[in-house]
Amino acid sequence: MLLGLAALAIALVRADEVIYTDDALAAGWQDWSWGSTIDYDATTMAEGTSSIFVNSTEYSALSLETPVAFNNTFAGLAFDISGDQPDLTITIQDTVDNTQSASIPLSALSNSVTSDNFTSILLNFNNIPPNGGALGNGSWNRITFQAGTDGAVYYIDNIELISTITVAPQFLSAEPLVNNLIAVTTAGDVDFSTVKVNLNGHVVIPADTPSVSITYLTLASSLSPGNLSITAGSSSFTFALPARTDATIDESGTHLISDHVYGINFPTDASYIQELGVTISRWGGNAETAYNPFGGFTNAGDDWYFENRANDDADGWIEWVHAAGSDTLLAIPADLLDAYIPPYEVSTGLPRTQHRTPIQKQFTLEFIKEHFIDQESFDPYIPDAGDGLFPNGSYVTPVPDQNNVYVPWNTSAAKQWLTGLVNKPTLVTIDNEIEIASNTHQDMHPIPMSYDEELSRVVNFSAIAKEAIPEVQVAAPSTCSWWYYWTSQVGFSDNAAHNNTDFIPWFLSEMKAAEASHGKRLLDYLDLHYYFQGNTTANDAPTRALRMRMTRSFWDPTYVDESWIGTNPAQNNEPNPNVVMLIPRFQALIKERYPGTKLSVSEWDSTADADISGGLVTADSLGIFGKYGLDSATYWSDPDPTSAAGLAYWLYRGNGTYFGDLSLEVNVTNFDPDFLGIYASSSTIKGRRAVSLVIVNKNPDAPVSFNVSGLPTGKYLIRHFGGEAGIAKFQTTFELNSASYIVVPGYTAVFLQQQV
Numbered sequence: 001m002l003l004g005l006a007a008l009a010i011a012l013v014r015a016d017e018v019i020y021t022d023d024a025l026a027a028g029w030q031d032w033s034w035g036s037t038i039d040y041d042a043t044t045m046a047e048g049t050s051s052i053f054v055n056s057t058e059y060s061a062l063s064l065e066t067p068v069a070f071n072n073t074f075a076g077l078a079f080d081i082s083g084d085q086p087d088l089t090i091t092i093q094d095t096v097d098n099t100q101s102a103s104i105p106l107s108a109l110s111n112s113v114t115s116d117n118f119t120s121i122l123l124n125f126n127n128i129p130p131n132g133g134a135l136g137n138g139s140w141n142r143i144t145f146q147a148g149t150d151g152a153v154y155y156i157d158n159i160e161l162i163s164t165i166t167v168a169p170q171f172l173s174a175e176p177l178v179n180n181l182i183a184v185t186t187a188g189d190v191d192f193s194t195v196k197v198n199l200n201g202h203v204v205i206p207a208d209t210p211s212v213s214i215t216y217l218t219l220a221s222s223l224s225p226g227n228l229s230i231t232a233g234s235s236s237f238t239f240a241l242p243a244r245t246d247a248t249i250d251e252s253g254t255h256l257i258s259d260h261v262y263g264i265n266f267p268t269d270a271s272y273i274q275e276l277g278v279t280i281s282r283w284g285g286n287a288e289t290a291y292n293p294f295g296g297f298t299n300a301g302d303d304w305y306f307e308n309r310a311n312d313d314a315d316g317w318i319e320w321v322h323a324a325g326s327d328t329l330l331a332i333p334a335d336l337l338d339a340y341i342p343p344y345e346v347s348t349g350l351p352r353t354q355h356r357t358p359i360q361k362q363f364t365l366e367f368i369k370e371h372f373i374d375q376e377s378f379d380p381y382i383p384d385a386g387d388g389l390f391p392n393g394s395y396v397t398p399v400p401d402q403n404n405v406y407v408p409w410n411t412s413a414a415k416q417w418l419t420g421l422v423n424k425p426t427l428v429t430i431d432n433e434i435e436i437a438s439n440t441h442q443d444m445h446p447i448p449m450s451y452d453e454e455l456s457r458v459v460n461f462s463a464i465a466k467e468a469i470p471e472v473q474v475a476a477p478s479t480c481s482w483w484y485y486w487t488s489q490v491g492f493s494d495n496a497a498h499n500n501t502d503f504i505p506w507f508l509s510e511m512k513a514a515e516a517s518h519g520k521r522l523l524d525y526l527d528l529h530y531y532f533q534g535n536t537t538a539n540d541a542p543t544r545a546l547r548m549r550m551t552r553s554f555w556d557p558t559y560v561d562e563s564w565i566g567t568n569p570a571q572n573n574e575p576n577p578n579v580v581m582l583i584p585r586f587q588a589l590i591k592e593r594y595p596g597t598k599l600s601v602s603e604w605d606s607t608a609d610a611d612i613s614g615g616l617v618t619a620d621s622l623g624i625f626g627k628y629g630l631d632s633a634t635y636w637s638d639p640d641p642t643s644a645a646g647l648a649y650w651l652y653r654g655n656g657t658y659f660g661d662l663s664l665e666v667n668v669t670n671f672d673p674d675f676l677g678i679y680a681s682s683s684t685i686k687g688r689r690a691v692s693l694v695i696v697n698k699n700p701d702a703p704v705s706f707n708v709s710g711l712p713t714g715k716y717l718i719r720h721f722g723g724e725a726g727i728a729k730f731q732t733t734f735e736l737n738s739a740s741y742i743v744v745p746g747y748t749a750v751f752l753q754q755q756v
């Protein structure tokens with residue numbers, strides 16, 4: 001379905017700069033590797049006299065650096081590799097500006113690397129896998145081959161920067177689209193006069209492209225049901241165009257779509273926010289629970305050996321995010337045992353992902369080897385830092401003395417911080433997944449969080465947040481998952497102690513009571529984290545189809561969850577307990593327990609940012625959020641703008657063109673949500689109402705076609721991603737002569753907006 005880049009016929013013209021051929025790195029190139037055993041003169045397996053043998057432990061790397069940046073003067077990188085499909089991710093880095101290319105999985109370049117022989121790999125800098133796009137400008141000076149969780153063992157040889165890559169002319173895809181278009185993607189210098197379109201035996205005559213070139217051919221007459229064949233050069237493409245499905249749009253509208261549903265956790269920079277049209281940006285997550293705003297530090301907790309890390313300053317973060325046009329959602333630490341945050345420490349300024357240097361050993365280590373010799377595992381880079389577990393998996397004892405490693409944190413410290421912020425957040429959350437603090441931050445909060453303690457912390461910190469920033473809106477309790485929506489980490493005895501009331505309903509009632517006793521609302525948004533529970537590990541065809549169905553868990557009262565939620569006996573006292581129907585379920589609870597509270601989902605994801613199916617899930621979900629009246633949502637975490645998930649944001653919000661703000665009802669005959677998503681809206685553009693329509697075809701193999709009544713004719717902008725063309729994004733304008741036959745190819749999301 002998706003184009004393998006390796007499938008393109010590519011010829012190398014000239015090898016320009018050799019980094020390695022035999023014996024040793026070429027002059028100037030340096031070894032900046034870490035955590036790996038490397039032999040630069042390995043003779044066991046070599047082309048020529050020797051090759052490089054690499055044995056990398058988990059997340060460690062072969063990394064080659066040159067003081068003379070090669071910038072954008074080369075067309076690509078070539079190398080030969082041998083190993084049992086080593087789990088490697090390649091990045092091209094600029095250590096001066098501290099930027100890097102997309103992470104390129106070796107598997108996106110070749111899936112057939114074996115240990116019997118060398119496989120030649122070419123990385124085209126103008127078409128960077130997995131999602132396309134050019135490497136772009138940069139003082140590129142470092143190439144890193146990083147191993148995954150299980151390490152990697154391989155031989156690598158003939159590493160060269162290539163100055164010219166000639167792409168053989170080829171038609172890659174040609175697909176019917178909307179009313180009367182054929183979208184043709186090409187590589188190299190093709191001859192368009194060879195394109196012939198044949199619909200039911202009759203011959204018809206016939207922007208923004210990050211990874212392949214696209215040309216739109218407008219047909220002399222509209223597409224219609226039947227057999228379509230397109231021949232172009234020596235390629236041919238055939239489709240069975242289905243009979244029309246009737247759809248009806250009611251232009252009168254139902255409700256306003258909240259702008260805040262198009263949010264992202266930690267967008268990378270201002271251009272990211274503008275390119276994807278991000279409306280709200282969240283600062284949160286496990287590390288931020290342990291953010292020390294006075295020291296600029298977080299603690300990784302259980303995520304990574306309880307180590308402190310230098311962190312951005314929240315005030316500066318809010319400033320640039322607001323300047324880029326996005327609102328903000330800031331987590332206020334609140335879950336620490338009466339209460340501590342990491343102290344000031346030596347700042348290395350190193351980004352999180354980079355290899356740690358010895359200076360970071362000066363960071364506070366709670367579960368230091370010297371004190372707890374017998375631990376399950378230690379950080380491979382800082383062997384003194386343990387994971388806080390005995391080898392049998394139970395918590396080490398005694399709990400380290402917090403006075404040695406933390407400074408106090410409490411509501412007055414939080415108030416001092418929030419009052420002192422020059423830039424105020426739009427919303428705050430009270431901590432993050434506070435209910436599982438005894439797992440994520442066992443050092444700070446070893447005792448399981450109870451209903452009462454969690455409520456008390458939310459009430460106390462919300463009250464001071466509103467004293468410090470009167471206009472701020474509070475979202476809580478940012479509960480991690482379905483299980484904890486209904487109980488606490490103490491267990492069901494805690495439910496029993498609260499009249500057998502499930503946690504979130506109880507929490508809503510208590511927050512309503514807190515409003516009465518405080519004389520003001522302390523909870524503006526009920527905030528949840530929601531991750532689809534189906535098993536999507538095997539990214540095969542059945543899993544992708546499952547992924548397409550799982551969006552139903554956001555809304556559908558008939559969708560029995562295809563996960564433990566759907567099969568386990570009820571873990572809660574809620575109606576229909578094997579069905580999630582997240583948005584209507586919690587809207588109903590809010591109505592019953594604390595009317596007027598909004599609903600937000602500050603963490604969710606598609607389960608596959610880089611896969612087309614993950615992009616379609618994201619596009620479908622964004623449509624669902626608008627249709628079902630969710631008030632805010634922020635994706636975890638920042639999908640690459642060229643990834644499939646990133647393109648879903650671009651589809652709805654990219655570059656200043658926005659899906660409308662008034663949700664319109666769309667009815668579709670025999671609507672099957674496993675295979676289709678369809679969302680309509682209108683907005684006022686230049687003083688006139690304009691309709692927008694998003695259609696997500698979740699079927700990988702077949703186009704769908706619609707007869708849409710209520711869709712005005714005239715000029716439209718069309719954006720789309722997916723289909724035979726691969727994940728890349730495209731857009732053009734076209735004239736909708738009659739709404740009676742609109743085609744959407746398989747595995748494609750399209751956005752149509754009336755031009756007024």
Ligand SMILES: *[C@@H]1O[C@H](CO)[C@@H](O)[C@H](O)[C@H]1NC(C)=O
Pocket residue numbers: 037055057153
């Ligand atoms: C790679 O290194 C590990 C230790 O990190 C060792 O156990 C393993 O045998 C090595 N593999 C090879 C092929 O040298």
Ligand SMILES: *[C@@H]1O[C@H](CO)[C@@H](O)[C@H](O)[C@H]1NC(C)=O
Pocket residue numbers: 116117118
């Ligand atoms: C290894 O690759 C070389 C060059 O591609 C080829 O000539 C040789 O037959 C291959 N050997 C094996 C065992 O596949």
Ligand SMILES: *[C@@H]1O[C@H](CO)[C@@H](O)[C@H](O)[C@H]1NC(C)=O
Pocket residue numbers: 136137
């Ligand atoms: C990259 O550099 C070239 C040559 O210096 C310049 O023409 C081009 O505008 C730059 N592109 C970007 C995206 O900055």
Ligand SMILES: *[C@@H]1O[C@H](CO)[C@@H](O)[C@H](O)[C@H]1NC(C)=O
Pocket residue numbers: 068069070071073138139
């Ligand atoms: C690469 O770019 C940097 C600045 O961006 C410049 O100083 C350097 O000379 C360039 N190197 C080459 C080889 O063009």
Ligand SMILES: *[C@@H]1O[C@H](CO)[C@@H](O)[C@H](O)[C@H]1NC(C)=O
Pocket residue numbers: 200225226227
């Ligand atoms: C399309 O092709 C199929 C099979 O080749 C054939 O049965 C059918 O009649 C054709 N339909 C039209 C409208 O020509």
Ligand SMILES: *[C@@H]1O[C@H](CO)[C@@H](O)[C@H](O)[C@H]1NC(C)=O
Pocket residue numbers: 248249250665666667
């Ligand atoms: C959609 O269907 C519902 C239920 O049959 C109906 O009430 C509504 O008017 C329909 N809306 C449109 C736009 O056809």
Ligand SMILES: *[C@@H]1O[C@H](CO)[C@@H](O)[C@H](O)[C@H]1NC(C)=O
Pocket residue numbers: 390391392393394
């Ligand atoms: C795990 O090991 C520790 C230290 O050896 C011991 O004290 C503890 O009882 C063990 N826990 C279990 C559940 O076996």
Ligand SMILES: *[C@@H]1O[C@H](CO)[C@@H](O)[C@H](O)[C@H]1NC(C)=O
Pocket residue numbers: 407408409410411412413
């Ligand atoms: C609250 O935290 C601040 C800042 O760390 C500390 O100075 C103060 O003593 C603490 N107050 C209480 C009552 O613990």
Ligand SMILES: *[C@@H]1O[C@H](CO)[C@@H](O)[C@H](O)[C@H]1NC(C)=O
Pocket residue numbers: 453456457460
């Ligand atoms: C919240 O504030 C109340 C009143 O000051 C206090 O009794 C309670 O202990 C506080 N809760 C927590 C978890 O610190």
Ligand SMILES: *[C@@H]1O[C@H](CO)[C@@H](O)[C@H](O)[C@H]1NC(C)=O
Pocket residue numbers: 499
């Ligand atoms: C306990 O729950 C029952 C229903 O589940 C309800 O009728 C009753 O009012 C509750 N009692 C209290 C004290 O909230």
Ligand SMILES: *[C@@H]1O[C@H](CO)[C@@H](O)[C@H](O)[C@H]1NC(C)=O
Pocket residue numbers: 535536537538
């Ligand atoms: C999830 O699917 C993968 C791949 O099919 C399988 O290996 C794994 O055991 C499954 N996990 C669970 C929890 O079922």
Ligand SMILES: *[C@@H]1O[C@H](CO)[C@@H](O)[C@H](O)[C@H]1NC(C)=O
Pocket residue numbers: 208655656
């Ligand atoms: C963004 O929109 C502007 C104005 O419509 C246009 O000039 C520009 O080319 C667009 N950029 C992209 C990347 O689409």
